[in-house]
Amino acid sequence: DQQVKQNSPSLSVQEGRISILNCDYTNSMFDYFLWYKKYPAEGPTFLISISSIKDKNEDGRFTVFLNKSAKHLSLHIVPSQPGDSAVYFCAASARTFGNEKLTFGTGTRLTIIP
Amino acid sequence: NAGVTQTPKFRILKIGQSMTLQCTQDMNHNYMYWYRQDPGMGLKLIYYSVGAGITDKGEVPNGYNVSRSTTEDFPLRLELAAPSQTSVYFCASSPAGGGQPQHFGDGTRLSIL
Numbered sequence: 001d002q003q004v005k006q007n008s009p010s011l012s013v014q015e016g017r018i019s020i021l022n023c024d025y026t027n028s029m030f031d032y033f034l035w036y037k038k039y040p041a042e043g044p045t046f047l048i049s050i051s052s053i054k055d056k057n058e059d060g061r062f063t064v065f066l067n068k069s070a071k072h073l074s075l076h077i078v079p080s081q082p083g084d085s086a087v088y089f090c091a092a093s094a095r096t097f098g099n100e101k102l103t104f105g106t107g108t109r110l111t112i113i114p
Numbered sequence: 115n116a117g118v119t120q121t122p123k124f125r126i127l128k129i130g131q132s133m134t135l136q137c138t139q140d141m142n143h144n145y146m147y148w149y150r151q152d153p154g155m156g157l158k159l160i161y162y163s164v165g166a167g168i169t170d171k172g173e174v175p176n177g178y179n180v181s182r183s184t185t186e187d188f189p190l191r192l193e194l195a196a197p198s199q200t201s202v203y204f205c206a207s208s209p210a211g212g213g214q215p216q217h218f219g220d221g222t223r224l225s226i227l
Contacts, residue, residue, distance in 0.1 A: 004156070032213045043118070043204050043218030044157070089156060093213025100145065100164060100211030101172065104156035 003027045004092050006105035014113050019077040021108050023090030026071065030092040034102070035064060035075050038087045047088075048075070077110075085112045116140050120205050120219035127195045127226050135190040135222050137205030145208045146188040147216060148172075148180065150201040157204060163188055164211060195226045 005024045013019045023033075031052040036044035050057040050064045050073065057064050063076045077084055090105040121136045139146065144165045149157040149172075159172030163182040177199055179191040188207075192199060202223050206216040 006156075009154070034213065034215060041220065043206070043220045045218070046215035049215065091213070095212035099213070100162060101147075101159055102157075102213050102216065104149075104158075106154065106156045 001026075002106075003030075004090055004103050004105040006088075006090055006108050008108050009106070010109040010111070012111045012113055013080050015082060016079045019075075019080045019084065019110055019112070021075040021077075021088050021090075021110065023073045023075075023105055024071060025073075025092050027092070027094070027103070028071075029094040029096075029099075030103075032093045032095045033064070033066060033073050034091045034093075035062075036089045036091060036104075038089065038107070044089060080110075080112045082112050082114055085110060118205055118207055118217050118219035120203075120222050122222060123220070124223045125225070127192075127224065129195060129197065129226060131195050132191070132193045133195070135192070135203055135205075135224070137188045137190065137219060138186050139188075139205075139207040139217070140186065141207060141209070141217065142185060143207035143209050143217070144185065145211050145214075145216075146182065147206045147208075148178070148188070148190045149204045149206065150174065150199075151204060151221075152201050160190065160203075192224075197226045200224060200226045 034049040035047040038044040091102040147162040148160040161180040208216045
């Protein structure tokens, strides 16, 4: 039972354009969401997060949008740069319910075309 | 800043052998985690610890054991290695739980032949 889904295994975007990565979840108790970025042969690194009390969080070129009614979140990267080429993982937790654990999606490989 | 350090980076085991994957962190984090990542899949939690002396099972604990005698170290033990345990293993730590951002090591790539 995949509670966090990233339905696009890969995405290619022209440098300078906007990259939009999507994530859907099924567990209504999830109330905190994170995006991680992973380069080959390295561990994931935290990128940005959002609490369910917000619908948007912005950090420089990265913005995460949360649509609770649709159980959907997205990560926008603008403008996209070659260094953004990586695998992006969406993760979720049920913080209010004392859940110590993260549930990860399967990842989306983003390729930025120069 | 070392952060989370995992050793070894690569290992090949024969079926039935055992080994310990080492993980140490220098950030004084209370929470530590072990994940495995299979090709094309997300990270799945094996075990986690909320402090020294306290461990709990994650989603896929079978075939593994952990211990947490110090804040810094969280080794993962494989007993009787099986081909299904071929994977990349990541250790992570965080100052608190509740999904707080976790800091990951660079992983151990393990093959069971």
